[in-house]
Amino acid sequence: MEPTNAPAAADAGAGVEADGDAYRIRPLELADLSRGFCELLAQLSPSPPLTEDAFRVRFGELAALGADHLVLVAEDASTGRLSGAGSVLVERKFIRRCGLVGHVEDVVVDASARGRGLGERLVRRLVEHARERGCYKVILNCTPELRSFYAKCGFEEKNIQMGLYF
Numbered sequence: 398m399e400p401t402n403a404p405a406a407a408d409a410g411a412g413v414e415a416d417g418d419a420y421r422i423r424p425l426e427l428a429d430l431s432r433g434f435c436e437l438l439a440q441l442s443p444s445p446p447l448t449e450d451a452f453r454v455r456f457g458e459l460a461a462l463g464a465d466h467l468v469l470v471a472e473d474a475s476t477g478r479l480s481g482a483g484s485v486l487v488e489r490k491f492i493r494r495c496g497l498v499g500h501v502e503d504v505v506v507d508a509s510a511r512g513r514g515l516g517e518r519l520v521r522r523l524v525e526h527a528r529e530r531g532c533y534k535v536i537l538n539c540t541p542e543l544r545s546f547y548a549k550c551g552f553e554e555k556n557i558q559m560g561l562y563f
């Protein structure tokens with residue numbers, strides 16, 4: 398599928414949030430590469446800048462997943478730069494009568510915009526998307542320091558995380 402500059406997962410029911418405040422929460426767009434998307438992600442994990450081609454290819458791959466993959470960004474209404482981002486992936490399982498599970502990933506708020514409730518708003522929007530898709534639960538991995546942030550977003554601690562890095 399040829400990627401366009403249309404919002405990813407535009408059919409996801411993930412409508413733009415325009416509540417008149419400083420940030421506009423909406424799906425990722427191709428033009429967001431030049432609005433600071435990579436700089437935001439670099440605050441989450443080592444993430445060198447992407448070329449336009451690399452970004453376009455990955456954007457197209459994710460768009461092809463439709464509403465099963467949603468990347469939301471928060472655009473600063475006064476500057477047009479991105480101040481936050483987060484993703485949710487809907488996993489299709491066999492168990493629970495072919496149940497669906499939402500995975501929240503890569504939540505980040507720019508250092509200059511933290512502490513104003515933007516992270517919580519992003520996470521709640523991602524969770525709402527998973528709920529509307531019919532997921533029976535939403536899960537995520539985080540460091541122990543973020544327990545209280547995710548508790549504020551409605552999550553409770555469950556099990557432990559295991560990892561194997563290559």
Ligand SMILES: CC(=O)SCCNC(=O)CCNC(=O)[C@H](O)C(C)(C)COP(=O)(O)OP(=O)(O)OC[C@H]1O[C@@H](n2cnc3c(N)ncnc32)[C@H](O)[C@@H]1OP(=O)(O)O
Binds near residue numbers: 502503505
């Ligand atoms: C699944 C994942 O992606 S895990 C990775 C999470 N991302 C990161 O660690 C990247 C670096 N950190 C960040 O980008 C931000 O600090 C975030 C996303 C964790 C939080 O974003 P913010 O916009 O600052 O959070 P927000 O203002 O919505 O905070 C909501 C509540 O959580 C609390 N909170 C926020 N960050 C933290 C924290 N690091 N530790 C403890 N509590 C926190 C706030 O005090 C607030 O509580 P309050 O309502 O009582 O005041």
